[in-house]
Amino acid sequence: xxxxxxxxxxxxxxxxxxxxxxxxxxxxPENRLEDLDIQSADFVMILMALEEEYGVYISVDNELSDxxxxxxxxxxxxxxxxxxxxxxxx
Amino acid sequence: MNRVVLTGMGAxxxxxxGSDALWAAVVDGQSGVRPVNFSNISNQRVGxxxxxxxxxxxALGEELAHRMRDPVAVYxxxxxxEAVAQAGLEADDFGETCxxxxxxxxxxxxxxxxxxxxxxxxxxxxxxxxxxxxxxxNASASWVSIxxxxxxxxxxxxxxxxxxxxxxxxxxxxLKAGAIExxxxxxxxxxxxxxxxRVWELLRVMTADKNRPFSKDRNGMTLGEGAGIxxxxxxxxxxxxxxxxxxxxxxxxxxxxAGDLLRPNPERASACMQAALRDxxxxxxxxxxxxxxxxxxxxxxxxxxxxxxxxFGEDLGGVRVSSTKPVHGHALGAxxxxxxxxxxxxxxxxxxPPTINFNEVDPKIGLDPVANSACAFDSRAVMSxxxxxxxxxxxxxxxxxxx
Numbered sequence: 001x002x003x004x005x006x007x008x009x010x011x012x013x014x015x016x017x018x019x020x021x022x023x024x025x026x027x028x029p030e031n032r033l034e035d036l037d038i039q040s041a042d043f044v045m046i047l048m049a050l051e052e053e054y055g056v057y058i059s060v061d062n063e064l065s066d067x068x069x070x071x072x073x074x075x076x077x078x079x080x081x082x083x084x085x086x087x088x089x090x
Numbered sequence: 091m092n093r094v095v096l097t098g099m100g101a102x103x104x105x106x107x108g109s110d111a112l113w114a115a116v117v118d119g120q121s122g123v124r125p126v127n128f129s130n131i132s133n134q135r136v137g138x139x140x141x142x143x144x145x146x147x148x149a150l151g152e153e154l155a156h157r158m159r160d161p162v163a164v165y166x167x168x169x170x171x172e173a174v175a176q177a178g179l180e181a182d183d184f185g186e187t188c189x190x191x192x193x194x195x196x197x198x199x200x201x202x203x204x205x206x207x208x209x210x211x212x213x214x215x216x217x218x219x220x221x222x223x224x225x226x227x228n229a230s231a232s233w234v235s236i237x238x239x240x241x242x243x244x245x246x247x248x249x250x251x252x253x254x255x256x257x258x259x260x261x262x263x264x265l266k267a268g269a270i271e272x273x274x275x276x277x278x279x280x281x282x283x284x285x286x287x288r289v290w291e292l293l294r295v296m297t298a299d300k301n302r303p304f305s306k307d308r309n310g311m312t313l314g315e316g317a318g319i320x321x322x323x324x325x326x327x328x329x330x331x332x333x334x335x336x337x338x339x340x341x342x343x344x345x346x347x348a349g350d351l352l353r354p355n356p357e358r359a360s361a362c363m364q365a366a367l368r369d370x371x372x373x374x375x376x377x378x379x380x381x382x383x384x385x386x387x388x389x390x391x392x393x394x395x396x397x398x399x400x401x402f403g404e405d406l407g408g409v410r411v412s413s414t415k416p417v418h419g420h421a422l423g424a425x426x427x428x429x430x431x432x433x434x435x436x437x438x439x440x441x442x443p444p445t446i447n448f449n450e451v452d453p454k455i456g457l458d459p460v461a462n463s464a465c466a467f468d469s470r471a472v473m474s475x476x477x478x479x480x481x482x483x484x485x486x487x488x489x490x491x492x493x
Contacts, residue, residue, distance in 0.1 A: 040352065047294050057135035059310040060294040061388050065454075 008081070012074050015053065019045040029071035036070070046073075055088070056080040094265045094340075095491060097333045098179070098321035099431045100172025102165040103418045104140035104314055107149060108172060112428065113435040116414040116443040117464045123301065123312055123419060128284035130207060136296045140314030140419020141282050158220050159233060160198030165317035165424075166230035166278035167237050173274065174238060177321035178333060181239065187271040187327075188240040190231045191261045192319065193253025195423030196281045198225035203283040230278040234319070242270050248423065251383070252344070253277045254318060255426025255476040255484035259342035261322050262486075271327040276319035276427035287313065295387050301420075303386040303413035303445050304395070304459045306452035311385040314419020318427030320434075337434055340471065340489045341370025347481025353389055354477050359397035362483035366473065367401070370487045374402045377409055377487065378469020379442040379460075381433045383477040384413020385420055388454075394477060395455040410442035410467050412460040417446060426476040426484060433474040434488050441466055 017024035020038040027036065038046075040060070047058050058064065058080055067073050101108060104122025105115035115122060126139045147154065153164045196202075201224040208214040223229060228246035235244055243264070247256045254277025261275035281287075290296055290313060297310030328335055343365030347355040367374060380402075382394055402409050414432050421428050436442055441464050448461035471489040478484075 044292070044294060048292055051135065055133065057291070057298050058294065059297055061297065061310045062308055065388050 008078060009074055012077050013070070015049050016046055016070060016073065019049045027070055029069065029074065031070050032068055033070060033073065050077055054081045054084065056084045091266050092268055093325040093338060094262050094322055095325050095328050095335045095338050096320050096434060096488065097323055097328055097335055098173040098175070098177030099336070099434060100169035100176070100319045101316065101428055101431050102142070102146070102169050103316035103421070103428055104142060105418055106143065106146055107168065109431045109435065112418065112431060116417045116432055117439070117441060119417065119444050119446040119462060121417050121446060123416065126282060128287055130284035131288050135291050136298050139282050139287070139312060140421070142315060158223060160201045160224040160229065161280035162194055162198055162278050163230045163233040165280060166192055166319065167233050169276065169278070169317040169319040170234045170237065170274050173319045173321045179321065183272065183331065184238045184240040186241050189242040189244065189261060189264060189270040189273040190235040190240050191245045191247070191257040191273060191275045192231035192234060193247040193249065193257040193277040193423050194227050194230055194279055195248060195250050195253055196279060196286060197227035198229060199281045199286050200283045201225050203285040206285065234274055238274070240274060249482045250478040250480050251420070251422055251425050252476040252478035252482040252484040253423035253426065254428065255430065255474065255486055256344060256482070258320060258322070258427060258430055258486060259344055259484055262339050262342050265322055265324050272321065272323040274319055275322055276317065277424040278317035279422045279424040280315050281422055282313060282315045297386065300447045301386045301416040302447040302449060303382070303384040303415060304391055304452065304455065304457050305448045306450040308386045308388065308391060308452070310387050311420045312416065314415070314421040315424070316418065316421050316428060317424050318431045320427070320430060335491045337437055337488045338491045339486065341366040341372065341487035342485070343369060344482070344484040346483070349481055351481065352479055354393040355481065356393045356396035356400070358481065359393055359477055359483050360400035363397065363401045363473065363475065363485045366485035366487050370471070370489070372471055372487065374409070375407055376469070377471045377473050378467040379410040379436055379472045381429050381436065381472065381474045382411055382413045383475045384415055384445065386413065386415060390477065391452070391455055394475065395457045410460050410465055411457065412442055412445040414443050426474065429474045430486055430488070433472045433486070437472040437488050437490065440468060
């Protein structure tokens with residue numbers, strides 16, 4: 001389970017780097033997205049990729065309003081993916 | 091300067107045909123939001139919208155089969171007929187002195203979607219030869235002008251979610267200045283088609299849950315469709331024909347943010363409301379109810395409440411505030427016009443319709459709106475706000491006509 005989750009974290013980190021157009025070597029979980037110059041248009045690209053790869057719909061709203069760091073975003077994405085998998089398996 | 095009065099109104103919405111059906115739904119909190127399915131979206135993520143009901147579509151049946159009209163024009167003509175009938179306008183009341191100003195965000199979205207699907211997916215060369223005149227954004231206004239023989243100035247503002255409010259505001263300014271004697275003004279939108287819905291999904295401002303403006307658990311907006319049309323006249327011309335005056339349009343403010351295309355600016359929104367109050371010669375305390383833009387996105391909620399506090403005072407000075415979008419949806423280019431109809435009805439009934447689906451005050455904004463059931467007020471004026479993408483703000487103020 002641990003390795004599965006860390007695989008997911010790694011995949012998500014790669015996704016954020018790719019869609020946010022940031023070099024993955026520069027991204028640390030504690031980085032603030034704003035300091036990485038990830039803007040609202042990049043968010044929309046990241047969320048589109050999350051939908052394509054994991055089937056989750058996250059609106060640019062309440063759920064995202066408390067997201068400040070890369071880790072916050074990974075946590076939200078991970079929670080949404082798990083929620084979605086439960087729904088799909090139900 | 092002429093005084094401007096409103097003598098008729100019409101609406102087509104998810105709540106049914108007519109401004110009374112719209113009012114009955116908003117005041118009772120009966121939502122017109124229903125499941126929607128688009129055949130050209132695989133894995134649709136958002137499953138509901140305030141779409142016209144099957145009964146309404148059936149009632150519009152033959153009109154929707156018109157070979158030269160996209161549904162957007164059908165809705166506009168239908169709402170205009172209702173407004174004209176209520177105003178009691180006759181053939182001689184149109185002509186050069188009557189303008190038509192009807193806005194739309196997307197124009198003929200269904201025609202565009204159908205033809206792109208046929209062209210791009212099926213490689214068909216036999217497309218709808220009437221696609222251009224059906225898609226063009228001024229088609230609704232043009233069909234309404236043709237319907238009644240209104241040969242005065244015609245405009246079709248396309249300013250996203252402020253189109254309908256700006257259409258009514260522009261008509262008011264032209265009447266006030268004496269450029270025309272009467273005008274059919276409003277907005278129409280028929281955007282609930284697969285291609286448009288999908289790109290709204292991708293912008294991710296729609297909630298997959300219920301639309302809950304100002305509520306702590308809000309998570310985005312819900313799209314709608316329909317039309318709202320009003321008949322506006324100079325007071326002199328309305329009196330000359332012995333018209334029944336429903337209310338007076340006393341103030342209009344509009345401005346732009348010139349900032350971010352998508353993120354609204356509270357200072358510009360409050361400046362817009364203040365401009366409308368100045369134009370009306372009213373104090374904030376004269377306004378008893380504000381029908382907000384109230385989309386139910388966190389960006390709009392925070393901005394609009396901040397702007398309202400700047401205008402009406404930190405405690406909002408007793409003004410009732412609500413959003414009726416969870417009932418009729420966010421009808422984009424028609425939104426301001428549909429909500430103007432709601433504002434006029436609220437003024438005439440002295441009743442603030444509720445923000446339904448509201449669960450809990452959000453500490454971020456601290457607003458306790460008129461929630462879940464309607465609330466009576468005693469006031470001579472009502473404001474309606476539109477805050478559009480592109481940074482376009484518009485506020486209208488209607489007031490009791492006291493002679």
